[in-house]
Each structure stands twice: as structure tokens, then as C-alpha cells.
Amino acid sequence: MSEPALELHPDRLLPPEPGVRDIARRLYASVQDLPIISPHGHVPPSWIADDIHFDDPTSLLITPDHYVNRLLHAHGVELSTLGVNQQDFGADQRREAFRALCANWHVFRGTPVRYWFEHTFAEVFGITVAPSAATADRIYDEIAAALPTPDYSVRSLYRRFGIEVMATTDDPCDDLHWHQRLIDDPTWEGRVLPAFRPDRYLEPARPDWNADVDRLGEISGVDTATWPGWVAAMEERRAYFKAHGATSTDHSHADAGTEVLAQQEAERIYLAARAGTATAAECTALRRHMVTEQARMACEDGLTMTIHPAVARNHDPEAFGTYGADVGGDIPHAVEFTRALQPLLQRYGNHPNFTFVVFTMDETVYNRELGPLAGYYRSVYVGAPWWFIDAPETIARFRENVTISAGLLKTSGFIDDTRAFCSIPARHDMNRRLDAGYLARLVATHRLTEDEALGGMYDTVVTCPRKAFKL
Amino acid sequence: MSEPALELHPDRLLPPEPGVRDIARRLYASVQDLPIISPHGHVPPSWIADDIHFDDPTSLLITPDHYVNRLLHAHGVELSTLGVNQQDFGADQRREAFRALCANWHVFRGTPVRYWFEHTFAEVFGITVAPSAATADRIYDEIAAALPTPDYSVRSLYRRFGIEVMATTDDPCDDLHWHQRLIDDPTWEGRVLPAFRPDRYLEPARPDWNADVDRLGEISGVDTATWPGWVAAMEERRAYFKAHGATSTDHSHADAGTEVLAQQEAERIYLAARAGTATAAECTALRRHMVTEQARMACEDGLTMTIHPAVARNHDPEAFGTYGADVGGDIPHAVEFTRALQPLLQRYGNHPNFTFVVFTMDETVYNRELGPLAGYYRSVYVGAPWWFIDAPETIARFRENVTISAGLLKTSGFIDDTRAFCSIPARHDMNRRLDAGYLARLVATHRLTEDEALGGMYDTVVTCPRKAFKL
Amino acid sequence: MSEPALELHPDRLLPPEPGVRDIARRLYASVQDLPIISPHGHVPPSWIADDIHFDDPTSLLITPDHYVNRLLHAHGVELSTLGVNQQDFGADQRREAFRALCANWHVFRGTPVRYWFEHTFAEVFGITVAPSAATADRIYDEIAAALPTPDYSVRSLYRRFGIEVMATTDDPCDDLHWHQRLIDDPTWEGRVLPAFRPDRYLEPARPDWNADVDRLGEISGVDTATWPGWVAAMEERRAYFKAHGATSTDHSHADAGTEVLAQQEAERIYLAARAGTATAAECTALRRHMVTEQARMACEDGLTMTIHPAVARNHDPEAFGTYGADVGGDIPHAVEFTRALQPLLQRYGNHPNFTFVVFTMDETVYNRELGPLAGYYRSVYVGAPWWFIDAPETIARFRENVTISAGLLKTSGFIDDTRAFCSIPARHDMNRRLDAGYLARLVATHRLTEDEALGGMYDTVVTCPRKAFKL
Structure with missing residues (x-):
């Protein structure tokens, strides 16, 4: 069995009725590339000031995101496993946390978290396979490899976004x-x-x-x-x-x-x-x-x-x-x-x-x-x-x-x-x-x-x- | 640039999916011309008793309609400008009020007020251009010209409606x-x-x-x-x-x-x-x-x-x-x-x-x-x-x-x-x-x-x- | 005028947009015949233990179902007419209750009760005409004739369902x-x-x-x-x-x-x-x-x-x-x-x-x-x-x-x-x-x-x- 691919469809979230979708495509295209105005959020200013690189996929994508860890918690994953409020959270534990996310990928079906993750994986990191227990390590490694590169400093991402x-x-x-x-x-x-x-x-x-x-x-x-x-x-x-x-x-x-x-x-x-x-x-x-x-x-x-x-x-x-x-x-x-x-x-x-x-x-x-x-x-x-x-x-x-x-x-x-x-x-x-x-x-x-x-x-x-x- | 037209599409508000719309067209057609039964409203009976003619577009369409004046108020137009509770509200002021409506036409996008206005302008008064700062006076004049004519007495409209x-x-x-x-x-x-x-x-x-x-x-x-x-x-x-x-x-x-x-x-x-x-x-x-x-x-x-x-x-x-x-x-x-x-x-x-x-x-x-x-x-x-x-x-x-x-x-x-x-x-x-x-x-x-x-x-x-x- | 037929369309309740409907058909087909798991309900266990046959259409379909009798009550039918809490409710009364349902069939338009009834009539009893004052007795008789047969004991229905x-x-x-x-x-x-x-x-x-x-x-x-x-x-x-x-x-x-x-x-x-x-x-x-x-x-x-x-x-x-x-x-x-x-x-x-x-x-x-x-x-x-x-x-x-x-x-x-x-x-x-x-x-x-x-x-x-x- 071939692995399910991760692909972002250009029409995603647009109305499925063809007549309405055609109009929506044109409307969306008119703003698709406009800059992002984000008047309220919780990104620490130190990140930008220091132009940091993120340490690893888990501390970037899982640990600080309560949208993610609450639903994993509901399905029995301990918050500690996800790195929440852990003083020493080593490389193996981070990888395990990421595996927990990927192994539980199906529990996010229909949630916006799933949609955001797909976009992040595909657009920000170029991932092309769907998360699963089988692909967790590969995705982790790909993201981990990208993070220290110049294109993935916070300021680089800020500009790219x-x-x-x-x-x-x-x-x-x-x-x-x-x-x-x-x-x-x-x-x-x-x-x-x-x-x-x-x-x-x-x-x-x-x-x-x-x-x-x-x-x-x-x-x-x-x-x-x-x-x-x-x-x-x-x-x-x-x-x-x-x-x-x-x-x-x-x-x-x-x-x-x-x-x-x-x-x-x-x-x-x-x-x-x-x-x-x-x-x-x-x-x-x-x-x-x-x-x-x-x-x-x-x-x-x-x-x-x-x-x-x-x-x-x-x-x-x-x-x-x-x-x-x-x-x-x-x-x-x-x-x-x-x-x-x-x-x-x-x-x-x-x-x-x-x-x-x-x-x-x-x-x-x-x-x-x-x-x-x-x-x-x-x-x-x-x-x-x-x-x-x-x-x-x-x-x-x-x-x-x-x-x-x-x-x-x-x-x-x-x-x-x-x-x-x-x-x-x-x-x-x-x-x-x-x-x-x-x-x-x-x-x-x-x-x-x-x-x-x-x-x-x-x-x-x-x-x-x-x-x-x-x- | 040509002026945007005001047109009522025969399918307006019907479901956009063609299969459903076809059915809806037939259902709508079956009642389209049935008489109006209006068991609750706020039209003064004196209007009908005296078979009055309305004075002007503003006192007909703007001043008494809180749907209209509340949203204009939210966008900074004074209620007094719209004639609300004004003892002496002259011809110039009425025209200014109408201009305020037309200049703010875009703020009504997506509201039912906009829909009712379009119907009223097109069907009741035969207006064919969309309201805007540029067309305000023209629309005002067309309506003002119609109001004193026999077809626009309240009883005439009652019958026509x-x-x-x-x-x-x-x-x-x-x-x-x-x-x-x-x-x-x-x-x-x-x-x-x-x-x-x-x-x-x-x-x-x-x-x-x-x-x-x-x-x-x-x-x-x-x-x-x-x-x-x-x-x-x-x-x-x-x-x-x-x-x-x-x-x-x-x-x-x-x-x-x-x-x-x-x-x-x-x-x-x-x-x-x-x-x-x-x-x-x-x-x-x-x-x-x-x-x-x-x-x-x-x-x-x-x-x-x-x-x-x-x-x-x-x-x-x-x-x-x-x-x-x-x-x-x-x-x-x-x-x-x-x-x-x-x-x-x-x-x-x-x-x-x-x-x-x-x-x-x-x-x-x-x-x-x-x-x-x-x-x-x-x-x-x-x-x-x-x-x-x-x-x-x-x-x-x-x-x-x-x-x-x-x-x-x-x-x-x-x-x-x-x-x-x-x-x-x-x-x-x-x-x-x-x-x-x-x-x-x-x-x-x-x-x-x-x-x-x-x-x-x-x-x-x-x-x-x-x-x-x-x- | 021919009598309106009772037919269950295979696409009923599926989304009307053809593209979405095609997908929905495949999804529905994948579970259509799976067994029913019913973890909460109000069927008396005695029915199954005794493998009873239902007495008549009214005591099966109307009297015990508050979804049905509340809306008929709202339209002026007495609950007693429907057999609710009646000690002696004879054959004629049961038939009258069923007639009340069929004569008021139109009041259920758009309700889920109507949908469930259509399914029950067509799938469980093979009825092919829509309920109405004119068809009430015929439907009643068809169901009444089926009820005592072996296929309609509770256990037979349990298995068939x-x-x-x-x-x-x-x-x-x-x-x-x-x-x-x-x-x-x-x-x-x-x-x-x-x-x-x-x-x-x-x-x-x-x-x-x-x-x-x-x-x-x-x-x-x-x-x-x-x-x-x-x-x-x-x-x-x-x-x-x-x-x-x-x-x-x-x-x-x-x-x-x-x-x-x-x-x-x-x-x-x-x-x-x-x-x-x-x-x-x-x-x-x-x-x-x-x-x-x-x-x-x-x-x-x-x-x-x-x-x-x-x-x-x-x-x-x-x-x-x-x-x-x-x-x-x-x-x-x-x-x-x-x-x-x-x-x-x-x-x-x-x-x-x-x-x-x-x-x-x-x-x-x-x-x-x-x-x-x-x-x-x-x-x-x-x-x-x-x-x-x-x-x-x-x-x-x-x-x-x-x-x-x-x-x-x-x-x-x-x-x-x-x-x-x-x-x-x-x-x-x-x-x-x-x-x-x-x-x-x-x-x-x-x-x-x-x-x-x-x-x-x-x-x-x-x-x-x-x-x-x-x-």
C-alpha cells in the first residue's frame, strides 16, 4: 500500500457548488497574496528580536499549542508526554511527542487544527506525506533538518509569511x-x-x-x-x-x-x-x-x-x-x-x-x-x-x-x-x-x-x- | 467607467445549486403574484385614510426607518442629519440625508436593508443605477418627481403592491x-x-x-x-x-x-x-x-x-x-x-x-x-x-x-x-x-x-x- | 387523479449538489448494511422475551409515540382519540386513530416523524401509497394483515432490522x-x-x-x-x-x-x-x-x-x-x-x-x-x-x-x-x-x-x- 500523500488542494474550503466555487476562486485570488495583518497574538517578541531558530519540531508545533495538546490529552496522551511544563525534555522525548501526534493524526479529522497542520507541513516545510505512525520519524527529521537553516529563522519566516x-x-x-x-x-x-x-x-x-x-x-x-x-x-x-x-x-x-x-x-x-x-x-x-x-x-x-x-x-x-x-x-x-x-x-x-x-x-x-x-x-x-x-x-x-x-x-x-x-x-x-x-x-x-x-x-x-x- | 447598474435578478435569493434552484423557481412562481397579507406593521392609518402623497424621498425612505438610520449612525452619520426628530428639516437637508445614504451604500452590503432598498428603488420607482455619491441626486430627483403623481399616492401603491x-x-x-x-x-x-x-x-x-x-x-x-x-x-x-x-x-x-x-x-x-x-x-x-x-x-x-x-x-x-x-x-x-x-x-x-x-x-x-x-x-x-x-x-x-x-x-x-x-x-x-x-x-x-x-x-x-x- | 405514491428515493437526505452527492453515496454505501447498535432506547424487554406480535397498527405506530401524538394534539386531535392512556380502546377506535394520522399527514411535512413513517411504511410494511384520508383504511388493513404473520414477530423484525x-x-x-x-x-x-x-x-x-x-x-x-x-x-x-x-x-x-x-x-x-x-x-x-x-x-x-x-x-x-x-x-x-x-x-x-x-x-x-x-x-x-x-x-x-x-x-x-x-x-x-x-x-x-x-x-x-x- 502506498503511503497517503499530503497535498493542499487549491480549492480547499471553497464552496463545493461549481458555480459558486468559480466566483469564490476569483474573490480568493484577489486577496490570496496580500500581506498578513495580525493585530492580536501570543508570539513572544524575544523570538523576533533575537531572530531565533526553533529548537525542534515538538517545541515548535506541539508543546506550546493548547489546541493540539488538549485533544491529544482527551485521547489519553499525557500532557507531560507532549512536553508541557517539563524542565528537562530531551531529544528522545521530543521525538516521542511528535510520534504521539502522528499516531493520533486521525483524531484531528474535521478539526481546524488538522487544517492548519496540513498547511504548515506542506507550505512551510514541504512535507509530502500524511502524518501517521509510519511517517512520524521521517516528518520529524525533515522539519528538524530545516529548522537550523537560514530560511527558517523567525525573521525569515516572518518575511516569507x-x-x-x-x-x-x-x-x-x-x-x-x-x-x-x-x-x-x-x-x-x-x-x-x-x-x-x-x-x-x-x-x-x-x-x-x-x-x-x-x-x-x-x-x-x-x-x-x-x-x-x-x-x-x-x-x-x-x-x-x-x-x-x-x-x-x-x-x-x-x-x-x-x-x-x-x-x-x-x-x-x-x-x-x-x-x-x-x-x-x-x-x-x-x-x-x-x-x-x-x-x-x-x-x-x-x-x-x-x-x-x-x-x-x-x-x-x-x-x-x-x-x-x-x-x-x-x-x-x-x-x-x-x-x-x-x-x-x-x-x-x-x-x-x-x-x-x-x-x-x-x-x-x-x-x-x-x-x-x-x-x-x-x-x-x-x-x-x-x-x-x-x-x-x-x-x-x-x-x-x-x-x-x-x-x-x-x-x-x-x-x-x-x-x-x-x-x-x-x-x-x-x-x-x-x-x-x-x-x-x-x-x-x-x-x-x-x-x-x-x-x-x-x-x-x-x-x-x-x-x-x-x- | 460606466456606472454600476441596479438590476433585480429573477433568481435572487434562490438556492445557487442549479438542481435545487430549478425546483425553487417553480415553487416561487406559484406564489409570486399572490396578494400580500400583512397582519402586523406600523403604517399610520391616516396615510391611507387621507390617501396621502409622500413629501420627499428622505422622509419616505430614511427618516422613519430605524434599520437604515442605525447603521448610518454606526458609521458616523448624525441622526439629525437623517432628519430624525427634526422640527424643520428643509429641502436641502433632505437631499443631504439622501446623499448620506447613497455615499454610504457600501456599508449595507450583505444586509437585508440593502436588499429591500434595491427592490424598492427598482420595482417601485424604476431606478436603474446603483446608489452612490455620484448618483444620489439623480435618484433623489427621479423619486421626488414620481411622488406627487397619481400612481404614487398611498392607495395607488397599496393596490399596486x-x-x-x-x-x-x-x-x-x-x-x-x-x-x-x-x-x-x-x-x-x-x-x-x-x-x-x-x-x-x-x-x-x-x-x-x-x-x-x-x-x-x-x-x-x-x-x-x-x-x-x-x-x-x-x-x-x-x-x-x-x-x-x-x-x-x-x-x-x-x-x-x-x-x-x-x-x-x-x-x-x-x-x-x-x-x-x-x-x-x-x-x-x-x-x-x-x-x-x-x-x-x-x-x-x-x-x-x-x-x-x-x-x-x-x-x-x-x-x-x-x-x-x-x-x-x-x-x-x-x-x-x-x-x-x-x-x-x-x-x-x-x-x-x-x-x-x-x-x-x-x-x-x-x-x-x-x-x-x-x-x-x-x-x-x-x-x-x-x-x-x-x-x-x-x-x-x-x-x-x-x-x-x-x-x-x-x-x-x-x-x-x-x-x-x-x-x-x-x-x-x-x-x-x-x-x-x-x-x-x-x-x-x-x-x-x-x-x-x-x-x-x-x-x-x-x-x-x-x-x-x-x- | 392518481393517488400519490409512497417511494423512498435512494438519495434521500444526501446533499443535493451532484459532486458532493456522489461522494456521499459512496460513504453511505459503505455503512448502509452494517448492523444497528442501539445503546439507549425504550423498547420493553418483555416484547423480545415473549416474541410478541403487535396487536394493531395504532398501538404499534401511534399511541406510544409522543413525537406523533404531540403534533396531532397541536392540530386539535384529542390524545384520547389516539389511544393515549385508554383502558378500553376498541378496534373501531384504533382505526379512527389511524385515520386521524393519515388525514393529518400534511401537518408532518418537513418533520423527522414524517421521514421515519415513510421509511417504516415502505420498508417494514411494503406500503406503496402515501397516507391520506383516502388511503388510511387501506394502509391500516395492509399493516394489520401483516402483523400476525411470522415475519412480523418482534424477534423477526429485530433480525430483519x-x-x-x-x-x-x-x-x-x-x-x-x-x-x-x-x-x-x-x-x-x-x-x-x-x-x-x-x-x-x-x-x-x-x-x-x-x-x-x-x-x-x-x-x-x-x-x-x-x-x-x-x-x-x-x-x-x-x-x-x-x-x-x-x-x-x-x-x-x-x-x-x-x-x-x-x-x-x-x-x-x-x-x-x-x-x-x-x-x-x-x-x-x-x-x-x-x-x-x-x-x-x-x-x-x-x-x-x-x-x-x-x-x-x-x-x-x-x-x-x-x-x-x-x-x-x-x-x-x-x-x-x-x-x-x-x-x-x-x-x-x-x-x-x-x-x-x-x-x-x-x-x-x-x-x-x-x-x-x-x-x-x-x-x-x-x-x-x-x-x-x-x-x-x-x-x-x-x-x-x-x-x-x-x-x-x-x-x-x-x-x-x-x-x-x-x-x-x-x-x-x-x-x-x-x-x-x-x-x-x-x-x-x-x-x-x-x-x-x-x-x-x-x-x-x-x-x-x-x-x-x-x-
Whole structure:
């Protein structure tokens, strides 16, 4: 039996009906080679600054990618086998982890992970056989051989991927020295921007909050003993980030709640929280007030604000204890935006300097809440589907459900949100194909002319992310 | 460069797969020219009574249509620019508003508003160029020239649109003199019915409630100082409406809650509410009891009861203050029906004289709650998708999700719910095309014969609205 | 006019696009004749033990099937007319009930019930005319004539349907003598397994709970006066069921809540519940603790645990009073799993001996909660759509929404869950066709090779149910 080949079909993900596919091909072709705009992701800036080479296929493709390790875990593979949070993870173990992936290749059938991997294997590494127990070592060796070569340094890949701009995700206390090094590097022509992610400082109920806020005070040089101090420290750090190129801030809390406390009440609760005497309800109220304050600051400094609430973090406390955060034990739950965001939107929703991108893992809100909100408030943009719903089926529905009330232009553009550097082109390419399919269906049902659809393609790939993230 | 043309393709909105489209064409053709039954809408009866001519394109097509002005608002156009709530809005301003629409034509790509506009421009006004900044004045002038001509009086359009019957939406204290004038007019052969919309009298928590209920007492000639008085006054007004041709009552509150209070408790809370001493919880309980009372009255007088709860009204209080209600700041939220309607349905759900049409802007309830309710209770009909979900994508899913448990016949027929008179044929035509597509897919997958699908088409266009609204 | 024929098209339910349909035909053909695995249903074991013949078409096809009688009820047919809960239901009445079905045949257009009936009529009984008032008697007579013949005994049908294994649903206090008779019957080569359904013993708030738990004590021979006694009695009955072939337990409560009480607290509340003094909140807490205890037992005895919460039972109390449970007055409502299952999953979610199949009637949870849970926890399998969402449209979406995060293999395989014995092949065949369509679309969009899709077909029909139910 000959080994199954790995081939990327040029029509992959396009609508199968020949008439619609023909239109979609033309729409896709019009944006296929446009640069990648990646306004939100998790690639460490140090990689680019040092122009690193990746060590090996496993630490590149498996260990850091929770999409991969969660499904392997579900099928009985230990996270430790995949290198998650392992101090000493030797060459043999890395090869074993890669074998585990290839031997379990069938469990990924129909998932987007499978699609991204195929693209990565074929396009980035030139692999031509499908992964399996029989081919695992060969694929591993081919990738391992490529990684140290000049074409596979991070900057080489960045250029080859056609990335125009890429944002990282950074702590407010970060001094952004990696970003500074990139700014100072005359050999570096790319654009890698920080993004401000202050969640930990907005959660007074967290055990480490007090220490974090102390540190925020030190780093910002503003005393955070009082509520005005917290505000001023935040403003200082936002300004610092903006000075280093940041165009956005990102926020993820248990819910989308916003609230405006009276100044005195905010001060009172803040002091109680700092003293460790605030109740759970007060901590929640203060957090919501802090989120709303970030919107107020955004109106002033112009940084785009993005939120993606409503995921139960570290659902499996044992795995969290052993392996730490972000390794698969995060599970979405239902989210409510209409009432939760009202206090924030009634103040800042139509502010000319405010841009507010709302992401969700609960797709029921697209036509019920987010489309209507973005179809009315000037600041609101509906974020692209991500995390658990960044799949072909859900991305297609996202367009169908949001466009009807908010149009194409009040959306964020595609967000890859990834730790898996080599999957970035696969993810953006997936989205371009799906948007082409969506718009082709509008043309095929005579709702748009093909010229308009071509304009729509350009908008989703270029206009939207530039506008939503002020790039 | 030649200007893009505006053309309505005969196959628009039909399924793009040729085999399915052929079937859909035949199904659509079978109902294409049937009269329009419009059992719920917001056209003022005075227009028909006076057989008015519309003043100008903007006050006809833009200012009163919140679908249009909310998306333009989201893109930075001021509501005042569109004429919303403007006392003096001159000829130049009207033209500017129309230019704003045309210059922003691209923001409507993929929305149903765009589809309705195209139909209206092409079919009602014979426009042949696509709207744009370059064509705005020309289109404006063409429409403006047509409006004063005899063919464009409201009655002429009513006839041309093939409207068989149309309901308005009216306050219980309305004396329905416009409807009476139509009844008395020997030159008028159409059918324009009032519909009873008593929301304000069922919300004891509203600041104006007491004054409204006083007025209800005056108009009905029944003292509303007591709970039995409120009930008797309501019954009087319902009878008055029924005598003037009404066949339905319409209700929209914050939730779908129903409740049956003991008579004494209802009386106690009613008196407290009238005295301004009822608690928020009591006001809610009384409102739910009042809703359930309307169902009880419906069993007696046979008026169809429709509800469409769960929208956050006037989400943007500043716009509400400046421009008033119904201008775009209404945002849906999740709704629950199964438990909320149980108290009402356990009493009246199978009553032979009761017809209960339930609308939603939250489509998740179609197969989870409304289909199962309509597939069991005799009174329950699932209302057509409307407001934020009256788009091709959601209308198609409505059929898919409701039919599986309730069949085609336990649905309301299409509801246009519109203030935009000229969009009525576009909206009904859209729905006929989509139902044809849905049924064609059932035929193409061999779940129905084409004869049965033809029967289904007739049912959705004629049988359902006649039955659900007793027309 | 010639009478409409009843014909099953070989391509029914396959995708209508010719290119996709060709692939789907091959995929479907590969599993079309594979045996039926039915791990959850409601066929009485006595039927098989006694190898009964069905009395008449109505008591076979209408009276016990709430899918059928609820929609006829919605259209005004009395449940009594259909034989529901009727002591004396004579030959004429049975014929009248069948006439009511046939005369209302059109109300089932587009429902899965219609599809199953067509399959049953054509394939099981060789009927060749479509049901209608005109053909009702003829169809009735043809079926009635077939029923007493040897080919229509239950065992003959079981063999003809190609059933490999079928589970029943049984009370923990059942002595399983019917199952024992089948085990002891040397002429019986089939496999009919009990399933453990202990709901009533886990609801301390039920009026009959105390008596039920007394009886549990008697039957198990373990004193249930104390909490450890309840646990031991449950363990005894589970062991008894397992010894009689059971491989699963099934649970349906008002919500999916799980909770772990401290031992002392569990004992305290249990005693209070037995004494009739537990509060509603305590009863709920104890029920959730009991559910979690079942998971603990499952880790020990290896019985698969299935849950399907969140349906409002007996929504219409009048019909419940007259006709009893399970006759159509059950209505689903929204359900939450992410937080509700966390206490259970943090303890047992990755236990190597635990298999946990989660069903829902609220499809919004598929990609938001269940797919992510099954894509991480080893024990979790997403149950096939059932009850109100076991229709072509929802089954197709189930695959789309679950596969993206959990893959094909973390699903339960098809579950017919039916009281309607003759519909079993129709239901399984429907699902095979829909899975073929789903996988064909993945092939047609170049996400899978056809060989992989063939593997996926086999997995959904054979691998998944065997693994999820340990068959």
C-alpha cells in the first residue's frame, strides 16, 4: 500500500457548488497574496528580536499549542508526554511527542487544527506525506533538518509569511525592551507591536492582586495606594505602551460586566480591596468599574480596546496544579453583552476616539447582541470568531450572522490569536477562503455584484483590521 | 467607467445549486403574484385614510426607518442629519440625508436593508443605477418627481403592491377614527385593520402608568381605580377594537413572564401600584398577571395575542433623550419562554378560541422552546423572524429549526413589521423566495414531493397568516 | 387523479449538489448494511422475551409515540382519540386513530416523524401509497394483515432490522427477569441489555422519594435509613444490573448540576430528607451530590454514565393528570454544563475507567461547552442530538459544531432513544445518510481524503457507540 500523500488542494474550503466555487476562486485570488495583518497574538517578541531558530519540531508545533495538546490529552496522551511544563525534555522525548501526534493524526479529522497542520507541513516545510505512525520519524527529521537553516529563522519566516504587522500580548509592567530592541534594530524592517493586557491588575479578588498592584506602582512610578494612584499608574503604563507602538489593549474577565461607581465608592472599595477586606461583590463591582475606566482612558489615548470574556479558566484544577495555565483546561460558557456593556456604552459607545472590539466564544450572541450593538454604536466592532470557534463552519456563520445587522465593515478583520507561529499563514489563509465563500454566495444569490464582493474581500483583509486596530 | 447598474435578478435569493434552484423557481412562481397579507406593521392609518402623497424621498425612505438610520449612525452619520426628530428639516437637508445614504451604500452590503432598498428603488420607482455619491441626486430627483403623481399616492401603491389586508398598531385609547373613516369610505376597497397594543397600561413600574390608566378609565368609561375596573376597561377597549375590525393584540415587555395572582393579591398590588407604593417585584408580578389576563380575555373575544419580548429599549439614553424612542437604540437580549409562559399556557394553551403567536429576536429558542411549544399546544404559533433577524440567513434557519418539531402550519406567516411602506412588497417577496428555497431543499433531498412543496408554499403565504390572525 | 405514491428515493437526505452527492453515496454505501447498535432506547424487554406480535397498527405506530401524538394534539386531535392512556380502546377506535394520522399527514411535512413513517411504511410494511384520508383504511388493513404473520414477530423484525445490540431502560428495583429470560433462552441469539435509570431515587424533593428509597432498601437488601445505606444500596443494584449485562446508567434531572458535599453534610441532609424536613435547597444539593456519587461508582464499576438534563416535564398539568407522563407535554429549556459539571469533572473527568456521555436538547452548547469539554476531558463524549433535535438539520449541525473541537471520535454514536420499535432502522439510516453528507462535504472542500471519510463513517457507526457504551 502506498503511503497517503499530503497535498493542499487549491480549492480547499471553497464552496463545493461549481458555480459558486468559480466566483469564490476569483474573490480568493484577489486577496490570496496580500500581506498578513495580525493585530492580536501570543508570539513572544524575544523570538523576533533575537531572530531565533526553533529548537525542534515538538517545541515548535506541539508543546506550546493548547489546541493540539488538549485533544491529544482527551485521547489519553499525557500532557507531560507532549512536553508541557517539563524542565528537562530531551531529544528522545521530543521525538516521542511528535510520534504521539502522528499516531493520533486521525483524531484531528474535521478539526481546524488538522487544517492548519496540513498547511504548515506542506507550505512551510514541504512535507509530502500524511502524518501517521509510519511517517512520524521521517516528518520529524525533515522539519528538524530545516529548522537550523537560514530560511527558517523567525525573521525569515516572518518575511516569507508576508506579515505586515504583528502584535504581541504584554503585561503592563513589562519594560518592552524586546520591542525597543526591534525599534532600534536597523536590520529589522518588520512591525511587531506590543499590546497592553492588564487583566491581573483589574481583579481585586485574585490572591496576587495586591502584590501586582504594588509592582504596578513601582514600575509606573506612581503610588498605587489610592484609587487615583491606580488610575494614574494605568494611564502611565498605557502611555508607555503607546510610545512603544501599541495600538490596543486586551481584556478577558469572567463576564462582560461594566459599571460606573461614584468616585467616593470606587475609592472606598479600592482601599478595602488593598486592605484585603473587600467583599466578593465589591471586588466584582470594582473590577467592572476598572474595565469601564479603561474605556474612558481609551477615549483619551485612542488605544483600541478589545474584550473576550466568559471562559472558565483552569477548569481542571489538577492539571492546572501540575502544568500551569493555558494548557487546555479552559472551557467557554454563555455570555451576555447587551446589558453588561450598557453602562460602558452609554458613556463611551459613540465617542469619536473610541474603538471597542468585542470577541466571543459563544456564537449565539452574534446576531442577537453583537451585530445589533455594532450596527448602532460607533465604537463597537465585532471581533472575528476565535479560540473554540475559529473553525470553517463557525467562521462562515459569523459572517452570516453579523453582516445582517452590522455589515462587513463593523468587524475586526481576522485575528489569529496564536502561540503557534508557523500556523499564522494557515489561519489567515483559511479565513480568506471562507470570506471568499461567504461573499461568493452573496454574488451567486444576486445580493451583491462581483465587483462589490471584490471590494468586500479587500475590506475584510485590509480595511477592517487597519481601522479596528488603528494600524 | 460606466456606472454600476441596479438590476433585480429573477433568481435572487434562490438556492445557487442549479438542481435545487430549478425546483425553487417553480415553487416561487406559484406564489409570486399572490396578494400580500400583512397582519402586523406600523403604517399610520391616516396615510391611507387621507390617501396621502409622500413629501420627499428622505422622509419616505430614511427618516422613519430605524434599520437604515442605525447603521448610518454606526458609521458616523448624525441622526439629525437623517432628519430624525427634526422640527424643520428643509429641502436641502433632505437631499443631504439622501446623499448620506447613497455615499454610504457600501456599508449595507450583505444586509437585508440593502436588499429591500434595491427592490424598492427598482420595482417601485424604476431606478436603474446603483446608489452612490455620484448618483444620489439623480435618484433623489427621479423619486421626488414620481411622488406627487397619481400612481404614487398611498392607495395607488397599496393596490399596486397587491395588499389584501394590512394591520396597523394602535393605542387602546385611540378612538380609531382613521379606521372608521376607511370603513365609511365607499371609494376604498382595501382592508386596513387596527391592532391593540396595550403595553403602557401593563407596566405599573413606568412613571406615566398612573396617568395612562386614568386616561384608560376616561376613554373606556369604566372607573380604573380598582383592579376589576382595569380589567373591565381593557375588555371594553378590546371590544371597541374588535368592533372596528381588529383581529389581534400585540405585547412587548422586558421578558416573557406570565403569572396568575390570586384575585385578592392582584387587587392589593393594583391598589398599591395606583398609590405609588408597589415594590419593583410587585410591579413585575402585576405586569405578568396583566399579560395573562390578556390571554384570558383573548379566549373570550377571540383576538389573536402576539408577543415579542426581550429587547433592551433605548439602550443609548443620550440618543433617546435627543431623538426619542424607536430610532435604533434597541438591542435584543436572550429570552426564555419554556418556564416563563407555563403559567399562561397551563390555563389557556389548548383553549379552542385562543391563538397565541410568539415572536423572538433570539433565534436559539426556535428549536429549543418555540417549536416544541407550538408542536404541542394548540394555541401556539411560532412568529416569523423579525427585527434584527429578518434576514435571508436567519429566515432560512427559522424554517429549518421550527418545522422539525412544529411543522409548517404552526407558524405565523410572514410579518413585515415595518414603518417603511414602500418596503412591504420587498419584504414579502424576500420571504417567499426563501420559503421556496427551503421547500426546494426538502424536495431535492427527497423529503417532500414537489406537489407537497407547492402546497407548503401556499400554506406559508396564505393559510398560515389567515389562520394565525383570523383573517 | 392518481393517488400519490409512497417511494423512498435512494438519495434521500444526501446533499443535493451532484459532486458532493456522489461522494456521499459512496460513504453511505459503505455503512448502509452494517448492523444497528442501539445503546439507549425504550423498547420493553418483555416484547423480545415473549416474541410478541403487535396487536394493531395504532398501538404499534401511534399511541406510544409522543413525537406523533404531540403534533396531532397541536392540530386539535384529542390524545384520547389516539389511544393515549385508554383502558378500553376498541378496534373501531384504533382505526379512527389511524385515520386521524393519515388525514393529518400534511401537518408532518418537513418533520423527522414524517421521514421515519415513510421509511417504516415502505420498508417494514411494503406500503406503496402515501397516507391520506383516502388511503388510511387501506394502509391500516395492509399493516394489520401483516402483523400476525411470522415475519412480523418482534424477534423477526429485530433480525430483519439487523440489530446487533439494544439497550432497554430500567428501574433500579427491577429484578430484570425479562432480561434473565432472554439470557436463559437458547433460541435467542440477540443481545438486549438493561440500562440503569435511577432518577426517582435521586430526587429527594419528589413526594414519592421516601417510599421509593424504602423500596430500594428492600430490593437491595441494604438498609437505606442512612446515607451510607443509600450508597451501598445503589452499588448493589448497579452490580446487579451489570451482572445482567448492563453497560450504562442514564440520568435526567432539571439541570446538569453536580456537587460534592462533605460526608457529614451529605449524611445530615439525607436524614433530613428522609424525615421530610430538608429544604428545597438542601434537596437540590443532595441530588447533585447523588449524581456525583453515581460518577464515583461508575469509576469503580465501569458502567458508562449518560445524562440528558434540562427539560420541563409535564408542562401541561391537565394533560399530565389525564394522560400521565411522557405524552408530549415535555418542553426543553436552556442548559448550562461548563460550570454545572465542573465539580464532577474535576474529580472524575480524566479517570481511566469513567465514560460520561452528555446529551442535550439545547444545541447552543455543542460548540460552546460540550465540544470543548469532550475535547479536553478523557471521560467526556458528546451524545448524539436527540428528542427535539433529532432531525436532519440539527444532526448535520451537531457534527459541524462538535467535530471542530472534539473530533469525530469523542461522540456517542447514534442513539435512537425510541419507544417506536419499527422506527429504529429508519432513525439509524437517517443518521448514516447525514453523517455521509457531513463527511462528503469535508471531502468536497478538501479537508479530508475520501479514504479518511470512509474511516470516519465506520467510526461513527461502529467505533463510537462501541467505545462510548463499552459494547
